[in-house]
Amino acid sequence: MDNWNMEKALELFSKLITGESVSAKDNTDLYEEYNSNMEMYNIFGSMIDKLNLTLYQHKEALYITAGEKNKVFGYTNEELRKMLGLKVNKELYTCYFIIYNIITLFYKDSSSYTFQEYIKIEDVLRSVDGSLSSIISKLDVIAKNELEENSFNAIAVLWEELPLTHSNELVVNTRAYKGSKLGYIKIVFNFLKDQNLFIEVEERYYANDRFKALIENYFEDFRGRLYEIMSEGGLN
Structure with a gap:
């Protein structure tokens, strides 16, 4: 596994989970990597699947939310x-x-x-x-x-x-x-x-x-x- 792609996937995860904007206007490099780099895309997708998170893409922006019954990132x-x-x-x-x-x-x-x-x-x-x-x-x-x-x-x-x-x-x-x-x-x-x-x-x-x-x-x-x-x- 490419360490650079892993680092980029972790950076994207960190930005989204802390509420930062990742879009065509903000953190543009990460947004473009997600959309054009298949290996980084797959690594990130695997991460959020295992953490029971869901990624949404809307109007050239990425958003993350907790999956059902996610006790770590969601609310009881x-x-x-x-x-x-x-x-x-x-x-x-x-x-x-x-x-x-x-x-x-x-x-x-x-x-x-x-x-x-x-x-x-x-x-x-x-x-x-x-x-x-x-x-x-x-x-x-x-x-x-x-x-x-x-x-x-x-x-x-x-x-x-x-x-x-x-x-x-x-x-x-x-x-x-x-x-x-x-x-x-x-x-x-x-x-x-x-x-x-x-x-x-x-x-x-x-x-x-x-x-x-x-x-x-x-x-x-x-x-x-x-x-x-x-x-x-x-x-x-």
């Missing part, structure tokens, strides 16, 4: 609960469901490759209300097992009990409380901004290129059981 449920200020998994699953609705608002499927320019909090509120109501109405048909049924029922009960806003909330500012529907959405928005996936301009939220790469490849490669449920509920 416990870690995410702490980051989001949540106590129990049903609260976390509600946030997951909100994130899924955000994804579908930006990008419906892979047939058009067209992204919504921006979304607002009220768009997500309507989407979560509508999609959850549709799923619950068909849950006895859609759910494959008791665990799925109980999980969605728990989310639905939590969401239904929440008021639209909370008296202590500052929804339009940076603080967010889990005492209301808008509070949960704001918690998720803040998390996505902290993860460098969102750009906020005057209460409009734009997906940056990294988030677009993740969304596009989600529909191409993963989708998963939640996608099946949403589709069976007539929501995709």
Whole structure:
């Protein structure tokens, strides 16, 4: 194995895993090596496969993300609960469901490759209300097992009990409380901004290129059981 190619593969990995931009504009030499040097490409591909990572290429830029159940480079449920200020998994699953609705608002499927320019909090509120109501109405048909049924029922009960806003909330500012529907959405928005996936301009939220790469490849490669449920509920 060529030591130079190994060093370049390690350098590329180091840049991406620490959040540096590797594209046609930034760290151009590494980006060009990845696209033109087959040996370096194969070494890097083998590295991320073994580390359970996924590489996305979007608009002449490379992005890396943790694979499913990656406990080293990803987050556990416990870690995410702490980051989001949540106590129990049903609260976390509600946030997951909100994130899924955000994804579908930006990008419906892979047939058009067209992204919504921006979304607002009220768009997500309507989407979560509508999609959850549709799923619950068909849950006895859609759910494959008791665990799925109980999980969605728990989310639905939590969401239904929440008021639209909370008296202590500052929804339009940076603080967010889990005492209301808008509070949960704001918690998720803040998390996505902290993860460098969102750009906020005057209460409009734009997906940056990294988030677009993740969304596009989600529909191409993963989708998963939640996608099946949403589709069976007539929501995709």
